[in-house]
Amino acid sequence: MTTMTNRTARAAAVALLLALTGTASAQKAPDPTGLWLTETGDSKVRIARCGDGYCGILASVSGPGLDAQNPDASLRGRSLIGVQIMNANRPKGDGFEGSLYNPKDGKTYAGSLTPKGPNVVEVAGCVMSVFCKTQTWKRVN
Numbered sequence: 001m002t003t004m005t006n007r008t009a010r011a012a013a014v015a016l017l018l019a020l021t022g023t024a025s026a027q028k029a030p031d032p033t034g035l036w037l038t039e040t041g042d043s044k045v046r047i048a049r050c051g052d053g054y055c056g057i058l059a060s061v062s063g064p065g066l067d068a069q070n071p072d073a074s075l076r077g078r079s080l081i082g083v084q085i086m087n088a089n090r091p092k093g094d095g096f097e098g099s100l101y102n103p104k105d106g107k108t109y110a111g112s113l114t115p116k117g118p119n120v121v122e123v124a125g126c127v128m129s130v131f132c133k134t135q136t137w138k139r140v141n
Contacts, residue, residue: 029094030115035059039135045085047113047121053096054113056086056123058103069106086123088113100125 032054036045042062047054061080070076080103088096088111095114102109102125109125116122119139126132 030118032113032115032121035140036121036137037140038137044140045137047086050087051089052091053089053098054086055084055088056113057082057084061103067103067106069103071106086111086113095122 032047033049034047036047036056037043038045043058044060045056046059047056049055058080065080066076067078067080067083068076070078083101083103085101085103086098087100088098090097092112093114095112097110097112100109100111100123101107109127110129111123111125114122114124116136121137122134123137124132124134
């Protein structure tokens with residue numbers, strides 16, 4: 001091969017490598033929008049785009065379905081269906097962080113949402129950013 005052919009072949013190889021690398025790094029994390037079953041199986045949460053991140057709204061719950069533990073006494077009789085329990089509006093690493101409302105104890109925690117695949121997300125709620133509880137939610141088809 002001539003020197004010009006070698007240079008052309010190298011340039012083509014470098015261009016191909018850059019194109020392949022760019023494609024791999026441009027792949028996005030799975031989209032968490034949709035309906036999710038909580039780890040305990042007693043609630044379904046609809047996750048939707050919300051600003052730069054995602055919000056989660058209760059779509060179904062087991063039991064009486066009232067916000068009985070809410071710290072605001074005027075809200076204790078409201079239905080939990082339609083209540084926003086997740087506001088993960090700040091991108092961070094592979095996921096999003098924000099806050100989570102737990103209707104079982106009426107408290108709001110620092111929280112995160114991390115897509116783990118097309119049908120799995122991890123949701124974590126933390127107290128003082130140290131004591132965290134993580135749940136794995138599965139997509140409802």
